[in-house]
Amino acid sequence: MNMRTGLFTSATALAVAGTLVLTGCGSSTSDTNSGAASPGTSGKAVGADPSLAALVPADVKSSGKLIIATDAAYAPVEFKDDKGVIVGFDIDLVVAIAAKLGLKADVQNTDFTSIIPGLASKKYQLGMSSFTDTKEREATVDMVTYFSAGTSIAVKKGNPDKIDPNDLCGKKVAVQTGTVQADEIKDKRNPDCARAGKSTIPNDGDKFTLQTDVTSALVAGRDQAMLADSPVIDYAVKQSGQLEKIGSTYDTAPYGVVVAKGSDLTRAVQAAVQALMDDGTYKQILDKWGVAAGALDKSEVNAAKS
Incomplete structure (x- = not known):
């Protein structure tokens, strides 16, 4: 979920995180x-x-x-x-x-x-x-x-951790509790990682009750990527100025x-x-x-x- 009305901008990661929480x-x-x-x-x-x-x-x-x-x-x-x-x-x-x-x-x-x-x-x-x-x-x-x-993936601008959207094994990934993205990590991505002999995404994803906290965790560097609905990712990228989308939107529904x-x-x-x-x-x-x-x-x- 994303959109305009009440646009928020900030110059620092801390300010952006605080604004997104508000x-x-x-x-x-x-x-x-x-x-x-x-x-x-x-x-x-x-x-x-x-x-x-x-x-x-x-x-x-x-x-x-x-x-x-x-x-x-x-x-x-x-x-x-x-x-x-x-x-x-x-x-x-x-x-x-x-x-x-x-x-x-x-x-x-x-x-x-x-x-x-x-x-x-x-x-x-x-x-x-x-x-x-x-x-x-x-x-x-x-x-x-x-x-x-659909689902999209965001990382810090410039992708400093070189995150591959097709291989999140072992990466710290933030998601909102109860979403299809949380299910995706638990039911698909982590089983695929285990079958490939790779480290799984810790804790089946770093889960938050609020999407604003998901975004804030990525902006602050506590997580390396986030999964969310495509309009939400687009909005977070635009508003924060500190994130970027990687890969293509998938699982459109x-x-x-x-x-x-x-x-x-x-x-x-x-x-x-x-x-x-x-x-x-x-x-x-x-x-x-x-x-x-x-x-x-x-x-x-x-x-x-x-």
Whole structure:
């Protein structure tokens, strides 16, 4: 997750690390951001579509709002600006989704790993936090696709440790807990290292609860590389001025809005996303955040290939 709004720059590694931490400070569920306003695509608010609003379950409709969980530490997709407001590509989009359905978006900041359990307990109605759509996730939740991203690798500028993106064996690699990148190290990269008779990535990766802490660990030199979603890596490279991307983006797959398994809300959300794609609002949001390369033209439910 990455994007603009509240651009941060620094001259030293320490300053950059501190700024990146502030971008997503805290993950308490008490940190909320009402999405009643326009997503700010071009100053034009998104209006309700009566035919889509009719798809909203009665209990949600009566509340007048969608309660959405996000981990606001994944710039530029979802993060906090310098005023502490939750912003980003995902946030603009979910505000627009809610508006299409005749609802207001109540965006709540929480730990990434608590979002899916929070849907199961009905604490939240949607999860909007750069979730890659996977078969494993689809076993417990519905995923409504809306964006395409892959995994990228970043290192310190100039690649002082001569990191090979195809061989991270024995290197200190930072990742966010609960992500597909953390799974990649544990399930693929380290077994491959062991089979090749090489040292594995220590501890199956240096894992952090917040992506901002992942980035800070690399900037400060505590880790030698980081794995994250491609828009996050691009944003970190641009904002820090002290990192660079190595290798190509790989394992491209769609992001999905997370909805409770079998919920009547799934169809409503998918229809709203498709309507935003069709009427141009979706493109305006992607252009605003500079992520148009990940645009999809069709939203699907549970479309994971692996």
